[in-house]
Each structure stands twice: as C-alpha cells, then as structure tokens.
Amino acid sequence: MGVAAKIAPSMLSSDFANLASEAERMLKFGADWLHMDIMVRHFVPNLTIGAPVIESLRKHTKAYLDCHLMVTNPLDYVEPLAKAGASGFTFHVEVSKDNWQQLIQEIKSKGMKSGVALKPGTPVEEVYPLVESENPVELVLVMTVEPGFGGQKFMPETMDKVRNLRQKYPSLDIEVDGGLGPSTIDAAASAGANCIVAGSSVFGAPEPSEVISILRKSVEEAQQKS
Secondary structure: OOOOOEEEEEHHHOOHHHHHHHHHHHHHOOOOEEEEEEEEOOOOOOEOOOHHHHHHHHOOOOOEEEEEEEOOOOHHHHHHHHHHOOOEEEEEHHHOOOOHHHHHHHHHHOOOEEEEEEOOOOOHHHHHHHHHOOOOOOEEEEEOOOOOOOOOOOOHHHHHHHHHHHHHOOOOEEEEEOOOOOOOHHHHHHHOOOEEEEOHHHHOOOOHHHHHHHHHHHHHHHHHHO
16 A cells, blocks of 8 residues: 545635635545645736635634645745644745755744645656755645646646656655546556545535545555556
C-alpha cells in the first residue's frame, strides 16, 4: 500500500454564501481535506478568497485546509494564512525560483505543511530540487488544467509528470487538480497521484459522497496493483 488516498473537494465550486455548511457537508460525505484556491489577480486573472475567508471558515471547522496559492509573492501570504488557520500552503515553482528555501522554512516554522505546484507547461524537473532539499516540500501539486478557473477539461498529457514523480519519490504526497472526476480519476490514480482535488465533479453531483468514494477507490486500487 502506498501513501494514503486523500480526497480534497475544491471549495471554489462550493456555494460561497454558505461556506461553513458546504465544508461540513463535504466532510460528512467523506472528504479528507478541503482545497482552498487563493487567487488575487496576480499570476492568474481570477479573484477568489484570501486569509480573511480562511479565518472565518476555520472558526467553523477542524478540517485540513489545503491552500493553493496562485500568487506572484507567496512569501507575503505565509504569516497571514498561518494566523488564519491554514493547514497546508502550496506555492507555485514558477514564482519562487529565487526564494523557495526561505519559503519552505517559513511555511514549516508556522506549523503548515509545505507544497509546491507546477503549471501544465512547466517541466517537472523544476520541482526536483525542492523535493530533494535538506528541508524539502512535503507535497507536489501537478496542475492538470491551466490554473485560474474551475470547470476546465483534464489534460491527460500532464500524467507523465505524475508518473515521473511517483517513480522518483515513492512516499511523496502527489496531488492533482483540474478536471478530475469519475471519468478521469483512473488515469491520475494509475500514474501515481494520491491527493485528488475535485470541484465541479463533486459539488455538481446528485450524490457527492458517491463521487468521493469512486475517487478514493480508484487511488487505492491503483496502489494495490503497483
């Protein structure tokens, strides 16, 4: 058995007017993490949520808040998000080539799990130093769509990155985000992903618990075969 399957519904697809009850609903349906997309119109054009929303949600849930920072200056967000109650802090490799060591140190010193994300066009080799560092990231997020908006189509060509990462780092948490659902999960699971972010496929389903169960089962079965 490999690293544990973790299913993380993307709260970007939830009803923002009822974020606390949506979070509770997802946990009841079997979610392990809640994925929080933080965009501020830098790096990606969309605007979503920031530390104040994380802080508000934290008052209503003990869930693991898996925060994905789509920003150009992630270092500026470490302290505010830590104070707000973020559990994981994933920054983009494309904007942290000069300060990733400092970023990882700061994230961990504030008690958060550190992760690095890469866009579909970014070579996977760019994250290797961050995983192999003396003070490494604990998660790699492979974007399976261009970051910025929900509801996009899964890009199967990104699975080569997941395969490469899993071969090199058997115990690493490898997360995938974008277009994941019952029709695409097997490709991601067989490539070696164990953390699955799913937005519209979960929130838009008549029975979200069934979708979460399908995602988890696919990861677990793929691990048993490998």
